[in-house]
Amino acid sequence: SQTIHQWPATLVQPVGSPLSLECTVEGTSNPNLYWYRQAAGRGLQLLFYSVGIGQISSEVPQNLSASRPQDRQFILSSKKLLLSDSGFYLCAWSVRGQGIPPLHFGNGTRLTVT
Amino acid sequence: SQQGEEDPQALSIQEGENATMNCSYKTSINNLQWYRQNSGRGLVHLILIRSNEREKHSGRLRVTLDTSKKSSSLLITASRAADTASYFCATTFSGNTPLVFGKGTRLSVIA
Numbered sequence: 001s002q003t004i005h006q007w008p009a010t011l012v013q014p015v016g017s018p019l020s021l022e023c024t025v026e027g028t029s030n031p032n033l034y035w036y037r038q039a040a041g042r043g044l045q046l047l048f049y050s051v052g053i054g055q056i057s058s059e060v061p062q063n064l065s066a067s068r069p070q071d072r073q074f075i076l077s078s079k080k081l082l083l084s085d086s087g088f089y090l091c092a093w094s095v096r097g098q099g100i101p102p103l104h105f106g107n108g109t110r111l112t113v114t
Numbered sequence: 115s116q117q118g119e120e121d122p123q124a125l126s127i128q129e130g131e132n133a134t135m136n137c138s139y140k141t142s143i144n145n146l147q148w149y150r151q152n153s154g155r156g157l158v159h160l161i162l163i164r165s166n167e168r169e170k171h172s173g174r175l176r177v178t179l180d181t182s183k184k185s186s187s188l189l190i191t192a193s194r195a196a197d198t199a200s201y202f203c204a205t206t207f208s209g210n211t212p213l214v215f216g217k218g219t220r221l222s223v224i225a
Contacts, residue, residue, distance in 0.1 A: 006156075034212060043202065043217035044157075059212075090156055100144050100206050103213060105156030 002027035006091045006106030013113055019064075019078040021109050023091030026072065031093040033074040034103065035066055038088040050074060051096065086113045118146070118203040118216035126222040133190040135219040137203030138183075144206060146179060147213065148188050151200045160188075160201075195225040 006023045013019060025031050032051050036044040046059045048066035056066050063082060067075045074091060088110050092103040121136045139146070145164045149157040163170045163179045163186065170177045176189040190197055200220050204213040 032212075036215075041217075044215040046212050046214065049212045088154075092156075100147075100213060102147060102159040102162055103149075103157070103204075104159065107156045108154070110154070 002093075002104065004091060004093055004104055004106045006109060008109060009107065010110045011112070013081050013111065015083055015113055016080050019076070019081050019085070019111070021076040021089055021091075021111075023074045023076075023106055024072055025093045028072070028093070028095070030071060030096050032096050033068060033072075034092040034094075035074065035076050036090045036092065038090060038108075040087075044090065048076070081113045083113050086111055118205055118214065120201070120203055120216045120219045122219060123217070124220045124222070126224065127193055129193060129195055129223055129225050131193055133193050133197070133221055133223070135188045135201050135221070137186045137188070137216060139186075139203075139205050140184065143181070146177075146186050146203060146205045148175075148177060148186075149202045149204060149215070151202065151218070153199070157202065190221075193221075193223045195223050197221060198223045 003026045034049045035047040037047055038044050050056050050068045053068050064078050088108050090108045091106045094101045094103050118137045118139045127133050143165050145162050147162045148160045150160050151157045161172050161177050163177050174191045179186045200218040202215045202218040204215045
């Protein structure tokens, strides 16, 4: 069966520090991968998605970046965190193909920038 | 901007009652999906309804879709305390673009 791992579960970082969140998927090949952010009491904001290794689409211009060094690995990074980067970050995967398949989410990373 | 908007924002009911949540969207869709999120956890996919379907059932869940009104509803029958969660609808602006989520409905089921 497919599983998605996301870590760390919680993170407290000072303003101006770097960030690296990692997400890996097991049990499937060639998945589409996604990073969403959820602010308190808000819906999910799509940050990045990837349909293949090295292929990253950015939905929202900001100081975050994403990389996909391997087929089932998706990394969210920042060189210098801002207070506004605080939130709940969710990684998700879906099968690749026609239509809009369901997303499968990790358990998220709660990031607090102080 | 959200493609789907859920209504109400919050809903509190007694155990055993039915819960109905609504979702409105703006553009033509390929399909519409409903997700559930327990507090502090990731979202879990509940049900997908295609644009050519009008109603779909899964256990105690019933989803309807009215493409003429660009709206969908999620009905949870005989609710349980364990149904307490936030519920989101999701769809796309066009084609194969990624899912866009609404702000969700927070459901509280009181035992």
